[in-house]
Amino acid sequence: MVQWIRTRMFRKYAHGAFHPVSLGVALILAWSMMTSTGFAADVQPPGGVHKGVDVEQPIEFPHNIHVEVNKINCMYCHTYARRSKVAGIPPTSKCMGCHKIIATDKPRIQKLTEYWQKGESPKWKKVHDVPDFVHFTHERHLKKFVFDRDYPVEDVKEVCAFCHGQIKEMTVAKKVKPLNMGWCAGCHEKNGGPGDCWKCHK
Amino acid sequence: MVIEKDINEQIKWAQINSDVLRSMENPRKAYWITFFVCIAMVACAVVAEIYQYRTGLGPSNLNNPHMWGMYISTFVFWIGMSHSGTLLSAILHIIHADWRKPIYRFAEAMTTFSLMTAGFFPIIHLGRVWNFYWVVPYVSARGVWPNFRSPLSWDAFAISTYLSASMLFLFIGMIPDLAICRDNARGFRKKLYGALSLGWVGSDKQWRHFRKTYLLMACFLIPLAVSVHSIVSSDFAMSIMPGWHVTSFPPYFVAGALYSGCAAIITLFIMLRYFFRFEEYMTLAIMEKTCKLTFAIAMVWTYLNLIEFAATWYGHDVYSKEVLIAKATGPYAWIFWTMIFCGSVVPFALAFQKLRRHMPTMFVVSLLLNLSMYFERWMIVAPTLSMAMEPHQFYIMYASVVQWAIVFGSFGWFGLLFLVFVKVFPSVSMYEVKEMVFHRRRLINEEAAAKFHRRSGDPQPGAQPA
Amino acid sequence: MSLKNVMENWSAYRKDAEAGGHHTYEHRWAMSINLDLCIGCNACSTACYAENNLAVVGPERFAKGQAMHWMRIERYWDVEDKEYPDQGASFLPMMCQQCGAATCEPVCPVAATYHTPDGLNAQVYNRCIGSRYCSNNCPFRVRYFNFYSYYESAWPEPMHLQLNPDLSVRDKGVMEKCTFCVQRIRVAKDKAKIENRKVKDGEFTTACAQACPTSAIVFGDTMDPESKVSMLWKQHQVTRAVYKQHKEDPELRGYRIFEELNVDPSVMYLERVRDTTV
Amino acid sequence: MSGKLNRRDFLKALGLGGTATLAGCDMPTTVTLEEGKEDVVSYLLPEEYVIPGVGVTYASTCTQCNAGCGVHGRVREGRVLKVEGHPDSPINAGKTCQMGQALVQAHYNPDRIKSPMVREGGSLVPATWEKAQALLDEKLGSKANLAAGRVAWLTGTVSGHQRALITNHLESVGSNHHFAVEVVNTNVWSAVSRDMLDDPQPQISLDKAKLILSFGADFMGTWQSPVHFAGQFSRMRTAADRGALIQVESKMSMTGGSADLWVAIRPGTEGILALGLANYLIANGVSSASLPGDARDKLAAYDMQKVSNATGVSTATIERIGKALKNRAPSVVLAGAAVEGQVNGYEAVSAIMLLNVMLGNIGQTILPSGKFPLQQLEAKVGGTRDLAAFAQAAAQKQFDVVLVHGANPVFTAPASLKLDEALASVPFKVVMTQFPDETAMMADLVLPVSSTLEDWGTHVAAYQAGASNISIQQPLMEPLYDQTRGFGDIVISMLAMRNAAQYGSFKDYYGYLRNVFANLKGAGATASLSPDEFWNNSLQAGMIKIDSTPRKHTVKASIAAIDAPAADANFPLTLIPSARMGLFDGRHANLPWLQESPDQIAKVVWGSWAEIHPSTASKMGITHGDVIRIESEAGGIEARAYLTNTVHADAIAVPLGQGHTEYGRYAKGRGVNPLKIVKAAVDAKTGELALFATRVKVSKTNKNEIILRLGHSDTQHGRRLVRTVSVDALKRTKGA
Incomplete structure (x- = not known):
């Protein structure tokens, strides 16, 4: 093994030849740079992946239809995001605002209407959870990444995707980013977020 | 006056082998009883610890000013205990005090085992035990590190280093003996010793390497031993608390450590001598030397105590002075005076030959010295906490059953390790006793001895100085 | 990543430590407590319980000395051996003094307590492993340890609904202490930042100062020269980062407790006044 | 609020602002990350003002005592988290006492009755x-x-x-x-005020006084409107010419703890001291013009030595108080529960009010109150x-x-x-x-x-601080239990x-x-508003200002002789069942915050104790923590002896609050209730019970128990934690 490493890795490619591994690294770097060019240079969205679990929700809410097909802004429904630390789930009346007329024949909408007529809100399951000792505020993050940068508000979903992944491609939301401390801290480091423990720990 | 021999130099080498190997065989009833008593003690501690783990530290009765209690004082006690082995094996090895040879092995085992006991306590006393590894620096995605300024994180380094070094030292010193064991064992034991003796055959080359390694380890271990207790003392000395913030704490701790270690050696010396019939090897002469050493250390410790008291008394730190007075007159006064009596007065028994040679007396004395040393640790930890700067929070603490059980269990744990040790490993170093006997035999012949000791240029024995 | 970070910032970290902490503070939250006004009524203490999710430990644990009082009123008597006292008691509201050179900070093995850019001694609960060294090294003895989990015992249903969601409920084995109501500071700072302004004096205050019926407690930012608290500090010629005050007028009443230990407390007390001429 | 999901379910489900806990409840964990486990539910309809994660404050009125302080409740995600003082309330001006802080605990108390x-x-x-x-x-x-x-x-x-x-x-x-x-009332004070000043609740202006002489009035703890008076006291002490407090009582109250001069007096003799002071003042040139003609003769009987003998206050001290009263004007003289609670309580309070009359305090620090126009809403005290x-x-x-x-x-x-x-x-x-x-x-x-925080109500405080007001109590959250x-x-x-x-x-x-x-x-002056506007404005303000006609003080001073309580060899001590800020008369004994919050002077928590003077105790061989039996003609109680020199040697003080036989887990079976052994004597004039006139005897039992206290040292051990300066130094630094 050691011998192999010595001969294959150092001797053979010692004189300027491209090593397959370094070539691969370079390609990955280049690719990741290309994919991240959609954003201005001042923001470096966090990387990282998480293999989330499929969460069963009372109604299988299709984010993709709302966002991709109908082009509804995230903050139209998650209206508290820019005013509070939590983004919030829209009141059921907001759903019914459209769905009194739209797509009333679909089973999911009928289920929603049932809730509405019973006078109940569906009990959604929380997908993106941070530990209870963490203080996270949507308001400040949106301010930094959207409003302070004059980022077009209609594209806010790209900013949401930093932490929530491409919700626009999902039906029911699924956690695809680790949302753990190392991940948060990494992004804070890159983008000049606060490094003070007490900023996020309560 | 006849100088008593440290060891009977006429003893046969085979006799040494068989005596020591015999001690490793056929545990008697007394052994098993002690063994199970120890297990029961450990079980007490385990139950207590599980309870404490699940409920929090509340049941230990620790309280607001007394955030540290017997866990920490017991920790310091066991760390202190560990210094004796190093003293006997490393320091005496380097200064060529060869009377150490029959007794250093178990002393060294004691070092290792008391460290293994001590190591538990900083972990047990944590509020969130399950996160104890956070004091160890490791690379994590969170990018957080231990606080390198904190004496507690130094503790983690110091103890782990000292533990690994002393274990290694113990092991290396045992290799030639393990080979003897291997040659005399059968079955599973043969395999075990075979593996442990690392192919020792006693060749010249092996001996040469062995001696060098052993010396090197000894040299390495001495500063380590001094530093480890200095670091433990800095748990207290680095604080600003009156009675803790004492400049002389590192030497004071080291002296106390050596003291308690020596006292423990006397205790174990007597027990081994009695139980394993090691009178031939653990002779009264060696006992006397150990006692004298202990006496010297006791006096150093007393002196350092006096220095500390005087420095506080004549110093201008009113808080420290208050704590000092509280030690002598407050709720812990009886502990303080017991400590002074047992630590500074009782050792005078060691100054009398008659008493030194009377094993039951020495046994009691050594236990008293150990008690004093335990109390000393308590007197370091508790009074300062009970009476620091803020008078509103002056309070005392009575240890609960949980705390007692865990402390009690630690003695069981130590005993258990030691009991296993004496049956698995030779508790007297065979090869070194042989060395000693060899040297002594040569010393009988004065001429040979002179020759042996003479360096070039030394005057011949009996010759008039020029 | 993180190792790299440490290596890169090592020299900065070292210099930081040598200079005694942060070079630049965003705020220096501080208090002034007028002991002449303190009537010892405990309103501050109870307000603190309400704001900071403090556990009520119950009589048995109280007897052991395991109670939690982030804000406690100490009551002392004059030592004279009289038949009856001829004046009232000496009340002293005592909480974490948020020392500028806090003794609790260097001794924490895991850096769970550290100095924030606001000049506060932070206690990061989820980092704390409960070695309790900080409490041992605190001259004011204002750090409180969770000897138990108090979920069920202190907040039986529905009392848990009162718990403030802006800060953690501490679990067993965690040290806690007064934070100068950091959750309120956090909200005020966030709000100010979103509105692109500085935090205004009096915009918020700590729970104890808000409750105090005699307004003995004044809280504010000493970095803001206009704030009430910095005016008071100035008026009483109390300066930070010294272990002995050199006042032009030594009779001015401001003082800091255990200042001589060079811990640089952030709480200035004003001496109690007793009119012995009546 | 519409919809069947009541706010309680909503809370359970919301998960957004749920309780932040550090770790899981049972076995230790380090991180509570959950994916798809917690419920998060939205409102059915958008609620006005409500943003999840952001607190809203609503105005209401505190009902923990009868002072009627205005409060602001902080509400988040449908639950009240904290109560703060209402900054615009003329009573408490944004401040609260500890009982007010514990209002939320009365609401969330686990021992509430959940169904009829x-x-x-x-x-x-x-x-x-x-x-x-x-x-x-x-x-x-x-x-x-x-x-x-x-x-x-x-x-x-x-x-x-x-x-x-x-x-x-x-x-x-x-x-x-x-x-x-x-039990905690000022009815005798009111009766005297009514008779002497024609005003049952005269406004007291401590902040204008240069001297307060309080005969056992715990005006910052339990007397009339404590938070209001604490604010006034604060202004008095910070005034350019700092006012002083002289407290004369048999057991140090919380207010006594702030006294510049504290005088221990034999229980039940406060009135005698007041008459003695009146005599002293007349003798030293204070006009007696405002007094009845025979005043001089009547008062002459109360010469210094006689008063000193009766009250146990030294002549030097009496002279000291007299001088202070004479030299510092305006002053205010108050009478507390211990004076009122005597068989001649009315006369004693009259004597105290007489001092106010003599010293010209009426109209200076004792001001006429407004006559509340809506009689049917006035407090039934x-x-x-x-x-x-x-x-x-x-x-x-x-x-x-x-x-x-x-x-x-x-x-x-x-x-x-x-x-x-x-x-x-x-x-x-x-x-x-x-x-x-x-x-x-x-x-x-x-x-x-319903609890205060769930219910509607209006309150008119008996003691109207400043302007007349109706305070409004509104629900700050949905009821916790649907069966209340x-x-x-x-x-x-x-x-x-x-x-x-x-x-x-x-x-x-x-x-x-x-x-x-x-x-x-x-x-009010809001006649032009529509009813809805008026309603909403009132709710927001938390109160309605009512125009009241000010009363006029017409002084009708009278003097009655006061005798010292007769000595009784069988029952040598006087029982002082003192109320305190915190547990009050026992109604707050079920609030754990207040149980764990110490007595302000004795610093005792979670139990009963009996304060006894060391000299009295040593006579009976009682030491600190001894369980003693206190017996009156009406019965006996047992409590732990607390040796302190803040109680008169002829008295034994057992605080109110404990001794509940029911009242939930925090109160039940804890301590003793001294009211139980009070002899049912009454003040002749008003018919109020003479709660402070019971004579008791004390005997030792052979038990000794720990008295639970906050803090373990009564002295500062020379630390100078609390430093004291004289008022001269304060004057030299111009009040800084």
């Missing part, structure tokens, strides 16, 4: 509201056979529209028996007279139905009144309460009422049973208040 309870076969069993209503209807409804005067209401101090409704209900059942009981009166009337079987609210007479009545027996003899007892207190346990029907009802709702429903024509139209108390507020509008 009906006595069946001797024990109380949970029942439905339908059953409770039916029972009420049977006993009190239109078909009930009620003879005139057979129904009685027993309440605490009650004011505002709740009082009006009670009055109306009594009318509807043809009775006028409204007993208001309150409770007292101990009604306690005795009720016990007597009930024992005489005068009532068929007793309705209890806001009072716990079974706990507060001295055993010698035999109120419990009297109450038990009433055929039908309805107790409207939040908690299973002693009185509720005797009831035939227990109606669980607002007190107003219950009374409205009972009224509707008798008088459907007038009250049948109101769905609930809220509807009633909306209706009557339309009329209140005219009372």
Whole structure:
């Protein structure tokens, strides 16, 4: 093994030849740079992946239809995001605002209407959870990444995707980013977020 | 006056082998009883610890000013205990005090085992035990590190280093003996010793390497031993608390450590001598030397105590002075005076030959010295906490059953390790006793001895100085 | 990543430590407590319980000395051996003094307590492993340890609904202490930042100062020269980062407790006044 | 709020602002990351003002004592988190006391009664509201056979529209028996003020005073409007010319803890000292013009030496107080519960008020109060007279139905009144309460009422600080339990049973208040507002200003001789059942924050203790923590002896608050209730019980127990933590 490493890795490619591994690294770097060019240079969205679990929700809410097909802004429904630390789930009346007329024949909408007529809100399951000792505020993050940068508000979903992944491609939301401390801290480091423990720990 | 021999130099080498190997065989009833008593003690501690783990530290009765209690004082006690082995094996090895040879092995085992006991306590006393590894620096995605300024994180380094070094030292010193064991064992034991003796055959080359390694380890271990207790003392000395913030704490701790270690050696010396019939090897002469050493250390410790008291008394730190007075007159006064009596007065028994040679007396004395040393640790930890700067929070603490059980269990744990040790490993170093006997035999012949000791240029024995 | 970070910032970290902490503070939250006004009524203490999710430990644990009082009123008597006292008691509201050179900070093995850019001694609960060294090294003895989990015992249903969601409920084995109501500071700072302004004096205050019926407690930012608290500090010629005050007028009443230990407390007390001429 | 998901379910489900915990509850974990486990539910309809994660404040009124402080409740995600003072309230000006802070704990208390309870076969069993209503209807409804005067209401101090409704209900059942009981009161002070100044609640302006001489008035703890007076006290002390406080009492109160001069006085002799001071003042040139003609002669009997002998206050001290009174004007002289609670309490308070008259304080620091125009809303101030009166009337079987609210007479009545027996003899007892207190346990029907934070109400404080106000209490959150009802709702429903024509139209108390507020509008300068505007403005402000006509003080001073309480060799000591800020008269003993919050002077928590002077104790061989037996003619209690020199050697003080036999997990079975051994003597003039006149003897038991205290040192050990300067130094630094 050691011998192999010595001969294959150092001797053979010692004189300027491209090593397959370094070539691969370079390609990955280049690719990741290309994919991240959609954003201005001042923001470096966090990387990282998480293999989330499929969460069963009372109604299988299709984010993709709302966002991709109908082009509804995230903050139209998650209206508290820019005013509070939590983004919030829209009141059921907001759903019914459209769905009194739209797509009333679909089973999911009928289920929603049932809730509405019973006078109940569906009990959604929380997908993106941070530990209870963490203080996270949507308001400040949106301010930094959207409003302070004059980022077009209609594209806010790209900013949401930093932490929530491409919700626009999902039906029911699924956690695809680790949302753990190392991940948060990494992004804070890159983008000049606060490094003070007490900023996020309560 | 006849100088008593440290060891009977006429003893046969085979006799040494068989005596020591015999001690490793056929545990008697007394052994098993002690063994199970120890297990029961450990079980007490385990139950207590599980309870404490699940409920929090509340049941230990620790309280607001007394955030540290017997866990920490017991920790310091066991760390202190560990210094004796190093003293006997490393320091005496380097200064060529060869009377150490029959007794250093178990002393060294004691070092290792008391460290293994001590190591538990900083972990047990944590509020969130399950996160104890956070004091160890490791690379994590969170990018957080231990606080390198904190004496507690130094503790983690110091103890782990000292533990690994002393274990290694113990092991290396045992290799030639393990080979003897291997040659005399059968079955599973043969395999075990075979593996442990690392192919020792006693060749010249092996001996040469062995001696060098052993010396090197000894040299390495001495500063380590001094530093480890200095670091433990800095748990207290680095604080600003009156009675803790004492400049002389590192030497004071080291002296106390050596003291308690020596006292423990006397205790174990007597027990081994009695139980394993090691009178031939653990002779009264060696006992006397150990006692004298202990006496010297006791006096150093007393002196350092006096220095500390005087420095506080004549110093201008009113808080420290208050704590000092509280030690002598407050709720812990009886502990303080017991400590002074047992630590500074009782050792005078060691100054009398008659008493030194009377094993039951020495046994009691050594236990008293150990008690004093335990109390000393308590007197370091508790009074300062009970009476620091803020008078509103002056309070005392009575240890609960949980705390007692865990402390009690630690003695069981130590005993258990030691009991296993004496049956698995030779508790007297065979090869070194042989060395000693060899040297002594040569010393009988004065001429040979002179020759042996003479360096070039030394005057011949009996010759008039020029 | 993180190792790299440490290596890169090592020299900065070292210099930081040598200079005694942060070079630049965003705020220096501080208090002034007028002991002449303190009537010892405990309103501050109870307000603190309400704001900071403090556990009520119950009589048995109280007897052991395991109670939690982030804000406690100490009551002392004059030592004279009289038949009856001829004046009232000496009340002293005592909480974490948020020392500028806090003794609790260097001794924490895991850096769970550290100095924030606001000049506060932070206690990061989820980092704390409960070695309790900080409490041992605190001259004011204002750090409180969770000897138990108090979920069920202190907040039986529905009392848990009162718990403030802006800060953690501490679990067993965690040290806690007064934070100068950091959750309120956090909200005020966030709000100010979103509105692109500085935090205004009096915009918020700590729970104890808000409750105090005699307004003995004044809280504010000493970095803001206009704030009430910095005016008071100035008026009483109390300066930070010294272990002995050199006042032009030594009779001015401001003082800091255990200042001589060079811990640089952030709480200035004003001496109690007793009119012995009546 | 519409929809069936009530706010409680909503809270459970919301998960957004749920309780932040550090780790899991059982076994230790480090991180509580959950994916798809917690429920998160939205509102059905968007709620106005409500943003999840952001707190909103609403104005309301605190009901922890009767001072009527305005409060702001911080509400987040539908639950009240904290109560702060209402900055615009003229009473408390943004401040709160510790009892006010604990208002939320009374609301979230785990021992609240969650459904009506009906006595069946001797024990109380949970029942439905339908059953409770039916029972009420049977006993009190239109078909009930009620003879005139057979129904009685027993309440605490009650004011505002709740009082009006009670009055109306009594009318509807043809009775006028409204007993208001309150152990901590200032009724004798009020009676004296009424008689001497023609003003039952004169406004006191401590901030204008240069000297306060308080005879046991714990004005920052339990007297009238503590938070208001604490604010005034603060202004007095920070004034350019710092005012001083002289406190004369037999047991140091919280207010006494702040005294510049504290004087221990033999219990029950405060009035003598006041007369002695009056004599001293006249002798030293203070005009006696405002006094009756025979004043000089009457006062001459109280020469310095005689007063000193009677009161145990040295002549030097009396002279010191006299000089201070003479030199520092204006001053204010107050009388507290220990003065009032004597058999000659009225005379003693009169003597104290006399000092105010002589010193010209009337009109300077004692100002006329406004006459509240809406009499039906004025506070019905409770007292101990009604306690005795009720016990007597009930024992005489005068009532068929007793309705209890806001009072716990079974706990507060001295055993010698035999109120419990009297109450038990009433055929039908309805107790409207939040908690299973002693009185509720005797009831035939227990109606669980909403907490202050869930209920509507209006309050008119007896002591109106500054302008006259109606304070408004509004629900800050949905009721925690759906089986509780607002007190107003219950009374409205009972009224509707008798008088459907007038009250049948109101769905609930809220509807009633909306209706009557339309009329209140005219009372203020807000006549131009629409009813809805007026309502909303009032709710936001938390109060309605009422124009009141100021009274005029006409001084009618009188002097009566005061004798020292007779010595009794069998009962050598006087019992002081002192109330304190915190547990108050015992009503807050079920609030754990207040149980764990120490007594301000003794620093004791979670229990009872008996303060005894070391010299008295040493005579009997009592040491700190000894369990001692305190016996009066009316009975005995046992408590741990607390040796302190803050109590007079002739007195033994056992604080009120503990000794509950019911009242939930935090209060039950803890300590003793000194009221139980109080002898039922009364102040002759007012009929109030002389609570502080009971003579007791003390004997040792052979037990010694630990007294739980906060703090373990009484002295500073030379630390100079609290530093004290003289007032001269303060003057040299110009008050800085």
